[in-house]
Amino acid sequence: MxxxxxxxxxxxxxxxxxxxxxxxxxxxxxxxxxxxxxxxxxxxxxxxxxYHYFTLKPQGKHTCVICTGTACYIKGVPALLDSLQAQYGVTLGETTADGELSVLSARCVGACGLAPVAVIDGHVAGKLTPESLLKRLEEVIHHELHHQS
Ligand code: FES
Known part of the structure; x- marks a missing residue:
């Protein structure tokens, strides 16, 4: 601005x-x-x-924004997306059927040194592997379920 x-x-x-x-x-x-x-x-x-281009806050209870900027992409975004697809059946722009998780993309969240990066419920998670990404998501989703019970 x-x-x-x-x-x-x-x-x-x-x-x-x-x-x-x-x-x-x-x-x-x-x-x-x-x-x-x-x-x-x-x-x-x-x-x-x-404008069709803009995405308002997604309906999922949790959000996982995958950075698809060049640095992150080169460092392993495709593998992260594969793991999301395999575990949750969703990819960029989608929300799981149970409404728990929305997956989105950003072009660069400004943390290239930590590539590949995702922003999970507003918190930056860097140097991700498919395993660490799934673990983080598991934690946020389960943490909440735990609190509800
Ligand atoms: S490209 Fe992902 S943080 Fe910059």
């Missing part, structure tokens, strides 16, 4: 930046963008939902 001078015209670029960095656009981000650009929230929300 700084790059575009906080101009209302930079709304689409701002939303692109949010999505590229976080994998999706949640309510906090919509409010932040609306406040920073001095645009009504309804307008920001309208634009974010109008």
């Amino acid at each position: 700084r790059k575009h001078g906080f101009s209302p015209h930079s709304l689409i670029e701002a939303l692109h930046s949010v999505q590229d960095t976080f994998g999706y656009i949640d309510r906090e981000a919509l409010i932040f963008v609306s406040g920073s650009l001095r645009l009504p929230l309804s307008k920001v929300y309208g634009v974010a939902t109008f």
Whole structure:
């Protein structure tokens, strides 16, 4: 937004930046963008939902954003995606049938030194292997189930 001078015209670029960095656009981000650009929230929300390209916060209880930027991709994203497909039956842009997990992609979350990286429920997990990724997901999903019982 700084790059575009906080101009209302930079709304689409701002939303692109949010999505590229976080994998999706949640309510906090919509409010932040609306406040920073001095645009009504309804307008920001309208634009974010109008364009097919933008993804609003997914419906899964947990989110796993796989960074598909170059550094991460080279360091093993395809193997991570294979393991997600095998374990949960989902890939980028999908949510498991039980609504527990949504898998998304981001273009670079700014932690290339830790490639390959995923952001799981807002926490960066780096130097992932298929095993460590599945373990992390297992932990967040089970932690929650444990708390409910
Ligand atoms: S490419 Fe994944 S963090 Fe930069």
